[in-house]
Amino acid sequence: xxxxxxxxxxxxVEGDLEVHLDIENNRVVSAQVNSPLYRGFEQMLLGKxxxxxxxxxxxxxxxxxxxxxxxxxxxxxxxxxxxxxxNGELCRNLTLAAENLADHLSHFYLFFMPDFAREHYRFxxxxxxxxxxxxxxxxxxxxxxxxxxxxxxxxxGYLAGKWPHTLSVQPGGSTRPLQAQEILRMQLILAxxxxxxxxxxxxxxxxxxSALDSEQALESYWKSDERLHDRAxxxxxxxxxxxxxxxxxxxxxxxxxxxxxxxxxxxxxxTRGIWLPGxxxxxxxxxxxxxEISHSWLIGDISRxxxxxxxxxxxxxxxxxxxxxxxxxxxxxxxxxAFARQVIDGHPLAENLMNNSGNNVRNRVVGRxxxxxxxxxxxxxxxxxxxxxxxxxxxxxxxxGDGIGLTEAARGSLGHWISVRKGKLTNYQIIAPTTWNxxxxxxxxxxxxxxxxxxxxxxxxxxxxxxxxxxxxxFDPCMVCTVH
Amino acid sequence: xxxxxAESPDIVTTLxxxxxxxxxxxxxxxxxxxxxxxxxQDILQDKISLDLLCIEGAMLQGPSGSGRFHVLGGTGLPxxxxxxxxxxxxxxxxxxxxCAAFGGFDTGQDNLTEATGLQFEGEHKGGLLGENYQGRExxxxxxxxxxxxxxxxxxxxxxxxxxxxxxxxxxDLYHRxxxxxxxxxxxxxxxxxxxxxxxxxxEHGHQGCMMEHLGCLGTQAHGxxxxxxxxxxxxxxxxxxxxxxxxxxxxxHPKHHFQQTPKLAGIPIGLPTDMPKAWFVALASLSKAAxxxxxxxxxxxxxxxxxxxxxxxxxxx
Ligand code: SF4
Ligand code: SF4
Numbered sequence: 030x031x032x033x034x035x036x037x038x039x040x041x042v043e044g045d046l047e048v049h050l051d052i053e054n055n056r057v058v059s060a061q062v063n064s065p066l067y068r069g070f071e072q073m074l075l076g077k078x079x080x081x082x083x084x085x086x087x088x089x090x091x092x093x094x095x096x097x098x099x100x101x102x103x104x105x106x107x108x109x110x111x112x113x114x115x116n117g118e119l120c121r122n123l124t125l126a127a128e129n130l131a132d133h134l135s136h137f138y139l140f141f142m143p144d145f146a147r148e149h150y151r152f153x154x155x156x157x158x159x160x161x162x163x164x165x166x167x168x169x170x171x172x173x174x175x176x177x178x179x180x181x182x183x184x185x186g187y188l189a190g191k192w193p194h195t196l197s198v199q200p201g202g203s204t205r206p207l208q209a210q211e212i213l214r215m216q217l218i219l220a221x222x223x224x225x226x227x228x229x230x231x232x233x234x235x236x237x238x239s240a241l242d243s244e245q246a247l248e249s250y251w252k253s254d255e256r257l258h259d260r261a262x263x264x265x266x267x268x269x270x271x272x273x274x275x276x277x278x279x280x281x282x283x284x285x286x287x288x289x290x291x292x293x294x295x296x297x298x299x300t301r302g303i304w305l306p307g308x309x310x311x312x313x314x315x316x317x318x319x320x321e322i323s324h325s326w327l328i329g330d331i332s333r334x335x336x337x338x339x340x341x342x343x344x345x346x347x348x349x350x351x352x353x354x355x356x357x358x359x360x361x362x363x364x365x366x367a368f369a370r371q372v373i374d375g376h377p378l379a380e381n382l383m384n385n386s387g388n389n390v391r392n393r394v395v396g397r398x399x400x401x402x403x404x405x406x407x408x409x410x411x412x413x414x415x416x417x418x419x420x421x422x423x424x425x426x427x428x429x430g431d432g433i434g435l436t437e438a439a440r441g442s443l444g445h446w447i448s449v450r451k452g453k454l455t456n457y458q459i460i461a462p463t464t465w466n467x468x469x470x471x472x473x474x475x476x477x478x479x480x481x482x483x484x485x486x487x488x489x490x491x492x493x494x495x496x497x498x499x500x501x502x503x504f505d506p507c508m509v510c511t512v513h
Numbered sequence: 514x515x516x517x518x519a520e521s522p523d524i525v526t527t528l529x530x531x532x533x534x535x536x537x538x539x540x541x542x543x544x545x546x547x548x549x550x551x552x553x554q555d556i557l558q559d560k561i562s563l564d565l566l567c568i569e570g571a572m573l574q575g576p577s578g579s580g581r582f583h584v585l586g587g588t589g590l591p592x593x594x595x596x597x598x599x600x601x602x603x604x605x606x607x608x609x610x611x612c613a614a615f616g617g618f619d620t621g622q623d624n625l626t627e628a629t630g631l632q633f634e635g636e637h638k639g640g641l642l643g644e645n646y647q648g649r650e651x652x653x654x655x656x657x658x659x660x661x662x663x664x665x666x667x668x669x670x671x672x673x674x675x676x677x678x679x680x681x682x683x684x685d686l687y688h689r690x691x692x693x694x695x696x697x698x699x700x701x702x703x704x705x706x707x708x709x710x711x712x713x714x715x716e717h718g719h720q721g722c723m724m725e726h727l728g729c730l731g732t733q734a735h736g737x738x739x740x741x742x743x744x745x746x747x748x749x750x751x752x753x754x755x756x757x758x759x760x761x762x763x764x765x766h767p768k769h770h771f772q773q774t775p776k777l778a779g780i781p782i783g784l785p786t787d788m789p790k791a792w793f794v795a796l797a798s799l800s801k802a803a804x805x806x807x808x809x810x811x812x813x814x815x816x817x818x819x820x821x822x823x824x825x826x827x828x829x830x
Contacts (some may be wrong), residue, residue, distance in 0.1 A: 036546045040539045047586030065584040068573070069625045074619060085618060088660060091515060114643020133732040135517065135540070136686060143543055165543035166525055175523035182518055190752015191743030193515060193661050194759075196772070197752045204753030206815040342625075346578040352582075378734040421815055422718040434754045498545060500609060 031058055036494060037065075037146050039501060040166075041140040043092045045465070048479075048501065049350070051325040052488060057497075060468045060476070067326070067352040069513045071340040072271075079105045079427060079449055082457065086445070087194045090510045093461070094193030095128040096438035097510070103434030106200035106448060109425045115294070116421040119411045120188055122291045122298075122333035124198060125436065126404050127184045128296075133367065133397040134181075136505045138163070138174040138262070139452075141394065144502070149495050153272055154255050159265060170262060174229065177225040183218050187211050189249035198224075198290025205420020209328040216412060223405050223488035231402065232261025233269030233310025238402040241376035241494065244385050247395070263398055267391075276382075276391040277485070279500035281478040282306075282362050283387045285369035286313070286443060286465065290437035291407070298407060300372045303363065304383070306419050310373060315433065317359040318444075324469040326353050331472050335446040336431060338458030355468040355477060356460050364388060364478040364485035365465050366504060376403075390503040397439075397505070427452065439461055440505045461510035479504060516609075518744060519664035522597050527668050531675050536561065546587055548690040553588075553595070556602055564676065566603035566648075567667075568596055568631060571612040571619055572641040575627035582626045593641055596631070605648045605674050606631065607655045609667060614656035614687070615762035616640070632656070633687065635763045652679065654689040659736065662761040663743060665711035666693050679741045687762055689735070697786065698731035698748070702737035708732075711797050712812035721812025725781060728772045734758035 030053070037399035049061040070089055073083055086101045087094040099121060106113065109500035113121065143165035150156050160171050176367065182192055188205060197222060199202045207215075223235060231238050241247050252265040270276060287299025303311050321332045326349045329339040335356075342352070356362070371379035376399060382392045427449070434445040441462030448456035468477035476484070482500055491497075517540065528535055537552060539543060544552060555561040565735030572593050573582040577815045580591025582817045588595070600606045603607055608614040608631045620635055638644040640654075647653055655674070657666050671691045673679040685694045699705070707713070707722040709758040714721035723729035731739070731749075732757050738748040749756045757771050758764045769775035784793050807819040 035587055035589075038546070038549060038585055040537070040542055040545050040549065043540075045583070045586050047584070048616035063586070065586050066573075067582045067626065068571075072625055078770055081771050085765075088618065091661060139517075147543065166541050171525055171541075172523070175517065175525060176520070179518045179520045179523065186742065186744035186746025186751075188752075189744075190517070190747040190749045190754065191661075191738075195752060196749070199717055201717065206718055300671055332722070333765075342576065342582075344579065344581060418816060421717070422716065424716050446751060487810075493548070494546065 033365075036497065039498070040504060041067055041143065042506045043090070044506075044509050044511070046276075047508065048483070048497070049065050050483065054257065055488045057486045060480045061350050062469060062477060062479050063351045064353040064467065064508050064512045065259045066092045066508065067342055068285060069340075069342070070320060071457055071459060071463040074454050077454050078452060079108070079447060079454055081195060082447070082454065083199070084256035086459070088457070089513045090167050090507060093128070093133060093187065093194050093440070093443070093507055094197065094511050095124050095198065095439040096436055096443050098198040099125050099196060101272050101442050102198050102200045104432040104445040104447045105427070105434070106425070106432070107434060108430045108432030108447065109200060109427055111201055111423055111425045113200070113202035114420045114423055116206075116415055116419055117423070118293050119415050120203035120205065120207070120421060121198055122293060123408055123411050124195070126291065126294065126328065126408050127182065127188065128192065129402055129437075129439040130212055130401055131178055131182055132505070133401055134178050135172060136439070136493045137394070137399060140505070141502050142170070142262075142266065143168070144495060144498055147493075147495060149158070149491075149493060157271065158257055162262070162265065163197065173229055177222065180218065181222045183271060184215055185504060187215055194326045195218070199422060201425045201461070202420070204422060206421045207417060212271065212412055212415060212417070219405065219412065226401055228406065230262050231398065232264060235402040235405055239399060240331040243381045247378060247382075254423050256412070266394060270391040275499065276386045276389050278496065279390040279503055280387045281364055284361055285367045285372055285388065286363040286442050287373040287434035288313070288442040289368045290370065290439055292410075299346045301369050301435075303358065304369070304372050310375070311462050314359070315435070316354060318460070320354040320458070321389075321471040321474040322354055324349050326352055327354065332391065333359070335444065336433070336456070338446065340458070351469040353464055353468055355471040356465050357471055362468070362471075362475050362478060362481070363465055366391045366396065367400050367439065367441075369441065370437060371396050371399050380384050390499055393503045395507075437509075438507070440466065440507055443510075459513055461504045461507065463504070463508060463511040466504045467506055467508070467511055514662040516664050516667055520745070522536050524664065524668070526585045531672055533565070533671065533675060536563070543609055550588060553599070557598055559602070562604075563602045564604040565607065565671065566599055566605070567607045567609050569609045569611045571617040571626075573619070573626045573628050574629065574641070575625065576625065589722060596641060600642055600646065600648070601632075603648050603749065605652055606642070606646075606671070607654060607657060610662050611658045611660040611759060611762070611764065614658040616662075618765045620763070620765070629736050630656075636687070636752045644751065652681065653684070653688055655679070655684065655690065658687065658689055658760045658762070658818060659763070663693070663738070663741060665688065667788055669693075677813060685735075689760065693741075694736040696735065696736045696740065698734040698736050698738045698750070699785070700737070702731055702748070702750045703739075704750060709800060710808050711801045712804050712808040715813050718753055718815045719813050720815070720817070721808075723750065724774065725757050726774055728757070728770065728774050729785060730758040731756040733783060734760065737759045742818040756797070790828040
């Protein structure tokens with residue numbers, strides 16, 4: 030006989046989350062993930078002008094705000110056929126990267142690591158060091174990371190006026206021309222942030238970290254450091270990961286998706302594509318994306334393309350347990366995020382880890398660290414390429430038509446599908462990263478990625494379900510975006 | 514999330530220095546699931562005193578008054594029920610952000626989710642807790658409106674409340690703390706000189722004032738965004754885009770496009786606060802006629818075309 034328990038509310042995830050677990054012999058046999066908040070943005074956007082959407086969509090979320098702007102501006106740009114000037118692309122990339130990296134930092138220090146400081150892990154030798162460093166609110170890391178993050182986000186003061194909720198990201202480029210002295214100041218901010226990452230988080234130059242090319246190299250990176258007290262924070266994590274076998278936890282389907290990110294001169298800095306077990310990298314067919322509502326509190330056709338999407342909530346529905354839709358790619362459940370992005374981009378370390386142990390709790394965290402190490406130097410180079418005398422923005426015409434805007438938020442692939450008729454939006458569909466990752470079952474009864482990742486978790490000696498929490502948080506979920 | 518950007522000092526240090534013991538924060542606290550539910554029970558059973566209750570997000574009463582659009586995960590109970598119960602115990606209740614204060618984007622039009630604010634629905638008093646609600650300390654809901662809120666608006670309001678300096682007199686008509694709400698976004702905007710001469714930006718990225726064409730409401734918007742600055746360096750108008758008056762109730766539903774100025778016979782409809790229309794029109798045409806070339810040309814350019822003149826002391830020879 031299985032027993033059902035319900036966990037929630039989860040904090041240190043963005044937004045509202047509830048998880049139902051069916052348990053037999055202290056093992057999870059089945060999980061249902063519920064996004065218990067519905068706000069109706071897709072419904073509200075209908076009938077609005079696409080330019081007004083630029084005001085509304087960042088307000089879906091206080092943490093992926095810029096990525097929503099980038100997707101929306103991208104969809105409108107696609108519709109109008111304009112391409113922003115080069116400065117505009119550079120500024121958009123910088124703004125998006127600033128948000129994504131700040132999110133990676135918050136995730137590691139504020140959302141993810143505090144669980145290891147819990148009493149529950151007192152049995153680990155050296156746990157006092159971990160607790161003192163990472164404890165929620167009181168740990169010494171909090172004092173280091175909050176100022177470092179806030180100073181890094183001063184970049185937004187220049188690039189975006191403010192964060193969150195900017196309007197500087199426009200289909201035609203950026204509203205914020207930068208001046209020479211501002212670029213100097215931003216270079217300083219980036220150099221200082223780099224120093225924080227190198228000294229405090231990773232314990233080595235960023236280039237050394239991003240040159241790690243295999244699981245073995247990753248091991249010698251942290252094992253060569255004998256210190257327990259003063260070692261870099263990410264090395265603490267890798268040590269914990271080994272103690273608790275985190276690379277053996279939280280694996281789902283191992284099917285990865287990335288829309289590609291940071292386009293410049295018609296090329297994505299991080300490649301677009303999918304990765305499938307057995308065959309590895311494949312091209313992404315955007316038109317194969319469908320959203321299903323068989324287990325959602327929504328009515329209408331069971332499966333639709335987001336280009337012809339529909340969002341009609343209903344209070345009661347047989348078999349439904351979430352406000353979230355279930356996006357699928359050619360019927361497949363896909364997972365998205367920083368690690369997926371790095372595997373698909375072909376980073377040697379990410380590929381090697383993927384081949385050795387799949388997409389799991391540890392590897393998802395490694396993916397974020399790799400991005401911090403790889404993107405900061407990119408940002409430094411983008412900043413250098415800005416030509417203060419060249420245009421930042423082109424005015425655009427807004428014809429009727431359809432547009433798709435695809436980008437990558439910190440936590441994975443984000444897409445906006447829009448249609449405009451007589452100047453007004455007739456379709457606005459959003460598929461957010463966590464819509465993929467925390468989707469409910471579909472019409473084939475395939476569980477979503479988190480639901481799958483939780484199957485088989487052993488709950489012996491874990492009354493507070495800490496391992497469940499590690500797995501949930503390893504996805505860096507953003508629930509407010511999930512349903513929107 | 515914007516609160517995590519608090520600086521000099523950071524939010525955790527700020528609370529510590531104020532002597533505030535943080536019971537729970539969704540992004541910071543350890544307690545999750547049952548631990549958090551236990552905390553809520555302890556508050557409701559008066560085992561723990563709740564002095565400050567900060568609520569974010571609109572109060573969703575739908576569908577059909579059930580509150581099911583927003584259930585507090587793991588509890589089966591709608592958020593609106595939790596907020597009602599907790600507000601009954603709180604010393605002070607604060608609405609953080611325009612959604613919690615006034616209801617947000619969902620309100621207006623069809624209001625599909627039956628959203629409302631804690632004590633206002635748009636401009637109208639009432640909301641979830643009702644016009645007469647007061648916290649244990651005798652104050653109505655304090656509305657730190659804004660979308661987003663500036664972290665210092667929150668920390669300074671908390672300091673006022675904790676040190677007993679807050680009263681009905683320190684709040685404005687919409688229960689916003691006067692310390693930030695009795696200022697205008699226009700104050701300290703670097704485009705002020707352009708404004709004076711009605712030298713206007715015509716497209717995004719132009720340096721001129723954005724009131725005439727690009728929808729800037731800075732002359733009517735209550736907030737200190739251009740004297741306090743965001744993320745150390747910015748504000749909406751410094752970022753090159755219009756102030757959309759996000760601290761005001763119903764800012765989400767202007768009767769025009771956000772980034773375009775509605776006009777009647779070529780004159781912007783929304784005029785600066787405290788300025789009679791005739792004056793404005795007369796002044797505007799006068800100053801337009803007197804606009805120096807530096808402002809006229811720079812206003813419609815992304816780069817500075819004409820620099821301010823350098824005056825030298827001319828000596829007679
Ligand atoms: S842009 Fe807006 S805030 Fe700035 S001067 Fe013009 S009206 Fe005032
Ligand atoms: S400048 Fe205006 S829109 Fe921007 S944050 Fe301030 S009040 Fe809100």
